[in-house]
Amino acid sequence: MRSLDRDTIVSILLLLFCGFLIWAGTLIRDPQFGELPPAAWPQGVSYVLTAFCLIYFLQNILRSRSTPEAQSADTAIEKPTGLLGWLKHFGNPIACFALYFVFLITLPYLGTLIGGSLLVFSLLSLLGGIAPRQMVSHALIAVISVGAMWSIFTFGLRVLLPRGEIMPGI
Numbered sequence: 532m533r534s535l536d537r538d539t540i541v542s543i544l545l546l547l548f549c550g551f552l553i554w555a556g557t558l559i560r561d562p563q564f565g566e567l568p569p570a571a572w573p574q575g576v577s578y579v580l581t582a583f584c585l586i587y588f589l590q591n592i593l594r595s596r597s598t599p600e601a602q603s604a605d606t607a608i609e610k611p612t613g614l615l616g617w618l619k620h621f622g623n624p625i626a627c628f629a630l631y632f633v634f635l636i637t638l639p640y641l642g643t644l645i646g647g648s649l650l651v652f653s654l655l656s657l658l659g660g661i662a663p664r665q666m667v668s669h670a671l672i673a674v675i676s677v678g679a680m681w682s683i684f685t686f687g688l689r690v691l692l693p694r695g696e697i698m699p700g701i
Contacts, residue, residue, distance in 0.1 A: 542588035549581040642695025647677040
């Protein structure tokens, strides 16, 4: 019998958690307003999350049946040593969290549309590079994606998003 690797164990735990989320979604009371029931969004997200966790589990099972050489190549990651090695290894996630916290702090001033666009642009530039051609691409992706989501939530779903003080109309 083979031992389970860490990713397989994590995927099993995630599938169990998804099962709990699906069960908890059935406990949401329906007030019978004649519209979409309150449990629709949580259950929909739970089913999508379950599908992704199932894919993760199946990938791990299929990978564990592959050759040992392929497994050792996948797990050959250098361990960071010392504070500088740790910061170098985890620099991108730390920078992404820092940018997100800056977004949260500036949200009351910039609003969702401007702040979200700046956040996406900053994250794409941090992770994808800062060449001039890439900057144009990052700007277009940020404005179009955040603008589309802002429009869907503002006009389609009638959700009140933070407007900001700089341009209170948007």
